[in-house]
Amino acid sequence: MDVGIVGYGVYIPQYRIKVEEIAKVWGADPEQIKRGLMVEEKSVPGPDEDTATIAVEAARAAVRRANIDPREIGAIYVGSESHPYAVKPTATIVAEAVGATPDLTAADYEFACKAGTAGIQTCMGMVEAGMIEYGMAVGADTAQSAPGDALEYTAAAGGAAFIVGRNGKRTIASIDGTYSYTTDTPDFWRREMRPYPKHGGRFTGEPAYFRHIISAAKGLLQQLKLTPEDFTYAVFHQPNGKFPLKAAKILGFSKEQVLPGLVVTKIGNTYSGSTLIGLALILDNARPGDRILAVSYGSGAGSDAFSLTVQDGINNNGDATLKVMDYVNRKEYIDYGTYAKLRRLLVR
Amino acid sequence: MAVPRFWREIPNRYNLIGTKCGNCNTVFFPPRSVCPKCRRMGKLEPYKLRGRGKIVSYCTVHVPADGFEDAVPYVLAIVELEEGPRITAQITDCNPDSVKIGDEVEVTFRQIREESQDGLIYYGYKFKPVSNPPSEG
Ligand SMILES: [Zn+2]
Numbered sequence: 001m002d003v004g005i006v007g008y009g010v011y012i013p014q015y016r017i018k019v020e021e022i023a024k025v026w027g028a029d030p031e032q033i034k035r036g037l038m039v040e041e042k043s044v045p046g047p048d049e050d051t052a053t054i055a056v057e058a059a060r061a062a063v064r065r066a067n068i069d070p071r072e073i074g075a076i077y078v079g080s081e082s083h084p085y086a087v088k089p090t091a092t093i094v095a096e097a098v099g100a101t102p103d104l105t106a107a108d109y110e111f112a113c114k115a116g117t118a119g120i121q122t123c124m125g126m127v128e129a130g131m132i133e134y135g136m137a138v139g140a141d142t143a144q145s146a147p148g149d150a151l152e153y154t155a156a157a158g159g160a161a162f163i164v165g166r167n168g169k170r171t172i173a174s175i176d177g178t179y180s181y182t183t184d185t186p187d188f189w190r191r192e193m194r195p196y197p198k199h200g201g202r203f204t205g206e207p208a209y210f211r212h213i214i215s216a217a218k219g220l221l222q223q224l225k226l227t228p229e230d231f232t233y234a235v236f237h238q239p240n241g242k243f244p245l246k247a248a249k250i251l252g253f254s255k256e257q258v259l260p261g262l263v264v265t266k267i268g269n270t271y272s273g274s275t276l277i278g279l280a281l282i283l284d285n286a287r288p289g290d291r292i293l294a295v296s297y298g299s300g301a302g303s304d305a306f307s308l309t310v311q312d313g314i315n316n317n318g319d320a321t322l323k324v325m326d327y328v329n330r331k332e333y334i335d336y337g338t339y340a341k342l343r344r345l346l347v348r
Numbered sequence: 349m350a351v352p353r354f355w356r357e358i359p360n361r362y363n364l365i366g367t368k369c370g371n372c373n374t375v376f377f378p379p380r381s382v383c384p385k386c387r388r389m390g391k392l393e394p395y396k397l398r399g400r401g402k403i404v405s406y407c408t409v410h411v412p413a414d415g416f417e418d419a420v421p422y423v424l425a426i427v428e429l430e431e432g433p434r435i436t437a438q439i440t441d442c443n444p445d446s447v448k449i450g451d452e453v454e455v456t457f458r459q460i461r462e463e464s465q466d467g468l469i470y471y472g473y474k475f476k477p478v479s480n481p482p483s484e485g
Binding site for chain 2: 014046047048049050052053056057060084085093096097099322326330332341348
């Protein structure tokens with residue numbers, strides 16, 4: 001494989017709501033929830049933000065970081081489960097806003113929380129085949145949850161964009177390989193025209209998240225003949241803080257490999273943004289030679305695993321964009337009433 | 349606003365594409381097709397503004413225009429861009445009470461308004477306070 005990441009960027013809205021604030025409304029014990037989920041607070045989109053605006057901000061940052069002419073981007077895929085339109089692509093808005101139109105192909109992807117990594121795989125194939133110079137994959141969401149549902153403590157907003165190109169002097173991280181594991185598993189779904197998703201409760205754990213993450217990670221390690229000791233860092237989809245740490249333990253990865261990319265505790269589950277923001281956080285602090293395992297998970301269900309090796313390009317242009325932690329630390333707390341208005345739980 | 353007009357203005361609304369006179373170097377936003385100084389000598393070319401500037405005047409809106417009911421109170425400002433043009437835009441991600449003349453702001457891509465529940469969503473530029481300025485480049 002001769003492709004890698006040449007640019008990446010993230011965006012996280014500035015509003016936050018604390019677990020305590022949500023728990024107070026529903027008469028729940030916040031300490032128990034925070035311990036159980038390992039989540040303290042989550043990001044909330046502002047009144048003028050949606051998946052398209054988040055995707056555009058992340059995509060613009062990725063282009064600045066890559067320092068390429070956006071007209072060289074030949075494909076843009078935006079993965080989300082909260083596209084603003086049911087019919088009308090988010091990807092065309094992103095393509096126009098980064099200045100990549102009109103000579104490119106673009107489409108929206110849907111696969112719960114792994115639609116962004118599916119886009120990376122598509123771009124990898126197209127770059128490797130020589131169809132395009134650069135391809136951009138974005139994972140972004142403004143996740144909705146029914147009021148009072150367990151998901152309300154974690155369903156958050158954010159996104160990340162990755163630009164894939166042939167390996168060369170711009171390469172931030174080369175992609176050693178990818179492997180996916182996919183089955184028909186009904187752990188989480190939302191029907192057409194329905195505002196909130198439904199989920200299978202405890203069913204979301206063992207047969208869904210863990211089975212797919214672990215099978216995808218094992219499949220990739222086997223394919224590349226690597227072991228957990230070969231990796232400096234590992235990032236797994238972060239629906240909460242507990243799941244990725246447990247998956248790491250089962251696979252034989254240490255906490256030290258996983259904690260540097262664990263960001264769900266401070267921003268919640270950004271769905272299609274989750275694995276990618278975690279990967280961006282690791283890249284923000286990585287050095288040439290570091291090897292990273294990244295495994296996404298999308299309900300329904302599937303996992304995409306990637307092995308990346310950080311290259312000298314990581315030292316290029318690092319000041320061109322804000323870091324993940326800049327966004328994590330830039331925050332404005334809101335109460336549940338404001339949250340209800342922003343998420344349109346209250347409509348006049 | 350009609351859909352065709354919104355569509356025509358997408359380059360300016362999304363990417364702050366104005367025009368620059370090749371004769372006197374004046375930058376215009378919204379774009380002009382004739383330079384008022386140079387007239388027939390002017391050579392106007394599309395020019396992308398960097399999206400940074402400072403607030404030269406503002407007001408806080410409490411009685412909103414149609415379609416902005418849920419946004420009150422919001423700040424409307426005249427922003428002087430680095431390249432010279434002054435534009436009127438909403439300041440977002442801010443506490444209206446802490447906005448001041450002279451504040452440095454940067455462009456951000458936001459929903460401007462939506463026609464209705466089943467209508468078009470209009471996207472475009474707003475400005476927000478500069479948080480942690482990335483360096484040039
Ligand atoms: Zn002139």
